Amino acid sequence: MMASSIGRTCFAIASGLALTAGVAWSGPLPEWRQPAFPWRQVFSPPVDAQTNVILKLPRTGKMPTTREAYYACTQTGEPLPFRLMHADNDEAVLLVGVTVPAIRRPFLVYYGSKGPAEGAACPEAPPDLTPVAAGMFRLQAKAIPTSWERLRHMMLSLRTERLRSRIGLFGALGEIVPDEDRRGDRHRGHHAPRIAVMRSFLLAPADGIYRFAIDCADAGFVLVDRELAADWPGAHADGEWRTGSPVFLKAGVHRIDVFNAFDVPEPSLRVGWITPGRKDVVALTPQNLVGSSEAMETRTERLDQTLQPAFSATPLKAYSFRGHAAVFVPVEFRNNTANWINEAMTCRWNFGDGVRGNGGVALHTYKAADLFKATLEVRDPLGFVAACSDPVDCRQEEPEEYAVAFDFVGLPAVCYARDRLAPYLRIKGDVPGSVRLAVDWDWVARKGAVEKRNQECAPHGQPVLVPLGQGAPDELAAIRWHVKHAGVTLAEGTVRFVMPPFKSGPTRVEGDGLYDETGTRLVLVPDESAGHWTQAPLATRRLGRVVCVDDSLALPGSTEGDSPEPYHRILARLLTGVSEDVRFVPLREWGETPESYGPLRALVDVPSAVGREAGVAVLSVGLRDLLTPVDDDTFERQAAALSDLVGATHKVSIVWVTPPPYPSADERSRRYAAIIRRVAEARGIPVADLYTAFRCVEGNWHTLFRTNPLELSETGQRLAGQQVARALVGGDVR
Numbered sequence: 001m002m003a004s005s006i007g008r009t010c011f012a013i014a015s016g017l018a019l020t021a022g023v024a025w026s027g028p029l030p031e032w033r034q035p036a037f038p039w040r041q042v043f044s045p046p047v048d049a050q051t052n053v054i055l056k057l058p059r060t061g062k063m064p065t066t067r068e069a070y071y072a073c074t075q076t077g078e079p080l081p082f083r084l085m086h087a088d089n090d091e092a093v094l095l096v097g098v099t100v101p102a103i104r105r106p107f108l109v110y111y112g113s114k115g116p117a118e119g120a121a122c123p124e125a126p127p128d129l130t131p132v133a134a135g136m137f138r139l140q141a142k143a144i145p146t147s148w149e150r151l152r153h154m155m156l157s158l159r160t161e162r163l164r165s166r167i168g169l170f171g172a173l174g175e176i177v178p179d180e181d182r183r184g185d186r187h188r189g190h191h192a193p194r195i196a197v198m199r200s201f202l203l204a205p206a207d208g209i210y211r212f213a214i215d216c217a218d219a220g221f222v223l224v225d226r227e228l229a230a231d232w233p234g235a236h237a238d239g240e241w242r243t244g245s246p247v248f249l250k251a252g253v254h255r256i257d258v259f260n261a262f263d264v265p266e267p268s269l270r271v272g273w274i275t276p277g278r279k280d281v282v283a284l285t286p287q288n289l290v291g292s293s294e295a296m297e298t299r300t301e302r303l304d305q306t307l308q309p310a311f312s313a314t315p316l317k318a319y320s321f322r323g324h325a326a327v328f329v330p331v332e333f334r335n336n337t338a339n340w341i342n343e344a345m346t347c348r349w350n351f352g353d354g355v356r357g358n359g360g361v362a363l364h365t366y367k368a369a370d371l372f373k374a375t376l377e378v379r380d381p382l383g384f385v386a387a388c389s390d391p392v393d394c395r396q397e398e399p400e401e402y403a404v405a406f407d408f409v410g411l412p413a414v415c416y417a418r419d420r421l422a423p424y425l426r427i428k429g430d431v432p433g434s435v436r437l438a439v440d441w442d443w444v445a446r447k448g449a450v451e452k453r454n455q456e457c458a459p460h461g462q463p464v465l466v467p468l469g470q471g472a473p474d475e476l477a478a479i480r481w482h483v484k485h486a487g488v489t490l491a492e493g494t495v496r497f498v499m500p501p502f503k504s505g506p507t508r509v510e511g512d513g514l515y516d517e518t519g520t521r522l523v524l525v526p527d528e529s530a531g532h533w534t535q536a537p538l539a540t541r542r543l544g545r546v547v548c549v550d551d552s553l554a555l556p557g558s559t560e561g562d563s564p565e566p567y568h569r570i571l572a573r574l575l576t577g578v579s580e581d582v583r584f585v586p587l588r589e590w591g592e593t594p595e596s597y598g599p600l601r602a603l604v605d606v607p608s609a610v611g612r613e614a615g616v617a618v619l620s621v622g623l624r625d626l627l628t629p630v631d632d633d634t635f636e637r638q639a640a641a642l643s644d645l646v647g648a649t650h651k652v653s654i655v656w657v658t659p660p661p662y663p664s665a666d667e668r669s670r671r672y673a674a675i676i677r678r679v680a681e682a683r684g685i686p687v688a689d690l691y692t693a694f695r696c697v698e699g700n701w702h703t704l705f706r707t708n709p710l711e712l713s714e715t716g717q718r719l720a721g722q723q724v725a726r727a728l729v730g731g732d733v734r
Helices: 147-159 179-188 565-572 596-612 624-625 630-650 663-683 690-695 700-704 714-731
Strands: 009-013 039-044 050-059 070-073 082-085 091-096 105-110 131-136 165-167 194-204 208-216 219-224 227-232 247-249 252-262 269-274 289-291 296-302 311-315 319-321 328-337 344-350 356-360 363-365 371-379 384-392 400-402 404-409 424-428 435-444 448-459 464-467 478-486 488-498 508-510 513-514 519-522 545-550 581-586 616-620 653-657
Touching: 039 050, 039 289, 050 289, 050 296, 070 082, 070 091, 070 400, 082 252, 091 252, 091 289, 147 194, 194 400, 208 219, 219 247, 219 545, 227 319, 227 513, 252 269, 252 328, 311 371, 311 384, 344 363, 344 384, 356 363, 356 714, 384 714, 404 488, 424 435, 435 488, 448 464, 508 596, 508 700, 513 663, 519 630, 545 565, 545 596, 565 581, 596 624, 616 630, 616 714, 624 663, 630 653, 653 663, 653 714, 663 690, 690 714, 700 714
Parallel strands: 319 400, 488 519, 545 581, 545 616, 616 653
Antiparallel strands: 009 384, 039 105, 039 296, 050 091, 070 105, 082 091, 131 165, 131 194, 194 252, 194 289, 208 247, 208 269, 219 227, 219 252, 311 328, 319 328, 328 363, 344 356, 344 371, 371 384, 404 424, 424 464, 435 448, 435 478, 478 488, 508 513
């Protein structure tokens, strides 16, 4: 926790002119009503102020701290009542009485006196009898918050509310419960959740360790200098102190905020503290509280300079992005500098987080809900330079959360080298137009050249498509992309275009993309002519282990009585003496992995099922693609990539199996069979052509298929086993 609020610091460098209290100047100086005071503070009360305003004045050098060293007045010189509440080496704190009719007019406090004030003396301001600003609001939620974070989220709808009431103590909640709420509660017999929001300024008598405590019905939270100092979350009865962790405070005035969420008819609340050197909790009294309103739009002016730097920093709505820890707080900076000679000036900003800016009005977004120290430097045409620094508190609001998602359009997982690609990065979400997303990407050529591109966008309900460029897959090595906001990376990735033999194949399917073990997205580029490799002829003596990977022939789940003997068992008998064993691996149903695009599953599941110990892989896959249906071009590219993954990368011999002429999809079966033969022929891969073999059987529909036209009959299973065996041994089998 901060020991005390950070005071404003100002300095000036005059490059050719200096004014002092004893030197006359004929220029257009503003009226300085108290020439015996070298400093003054110009300020305005906040809109919710009543009659007293807390003003914090920076002290430099050996400024006196007696009451006579200060003089408060209106712009016309009429004295105002004030009370000196605290003074130390860094700052002095005054409680200034302002008149209600002139509530928004600037007021003046002169200080650093070298002599007595001219005119009538300022009266002593009485203590503030209602030092707590308070408001009572209904919560949208139905439950009492169980944490401070939960309460902050529930208060999002209260951001525009003002604390319109003034009470004398935190516990006086009965004074701000609306009568209609009480009447409604009695009639309904139910107490809708409400929250009391209170603010005041506390006078710490000495430097030291303090502990704050709360006693309340239901959830209560105490913040000191906007840091959580004590809490009692959840629904519970009152009558017991709950003490927070120790905090160090400097002597002086500190802001204190109290929140009490409850659904009881009569709220009960006490706020206390344990001061340095004591052990017991003592309830806070009005004597411990200074007031409820702090001055705003302040500017410190010096009599001996003409350039009076000042600025305002207004935090706007904080926000974050789902899945990211960073909290973004946009702040509007506005130059309020007074130049007594010439209004022209240039402004340079140091926002306190390593970022700089220019201009009389600047909008800067901080990347954390934290406390920063911003500095404004102003320079006028005469060469005068002045600067001032102020704290910027970005911790006060719960951020609104935006959901943004990123994916690709026009980027297939598999393509031929001759294809032409024009991918887009699709950004989906709903963010305000002021929240700009910066998209940067590199187009990396296979020969090493890198082309950098960027674009800004703000998705507002409708997806935004960012064109990434055009190119041929065999010319591309990678696309590297980043999406950032205010310099924070929201998403990034790399798309690699790989050609066989693939050094690392895909290990998972996410959506319609293939990814390797590092999370890099892959685009597989099999060679259409397969000139990079050709499978060696199968041995006719020993085949080793034969693994049948299937989603077509041995369709599981038959309900028609006894199922026929599956083809892989028939195959095992036919290969006696030429194979160590025959194993059957059915592919998973696509519905088991709904987060992935089904037709791509084979590119991950088949190599995994084949493994490294197989001698031959029999691939009877494609029925689900046929039923979807997957278009011919896509199926051909995926069949080519699957052949290259298993054959060229895993070094396993392959036998492809064409689909039989399924009665419900005869034409698509024919086209798929032609594609498989074309892909296999280019790579020297044997084919068990079931489509042709089944077509040669007279009356094949009733002979080769069961009532379910996707299930092979006993004859169909036997014919399938024989055709696969012929492809494996290169001859006739029985």
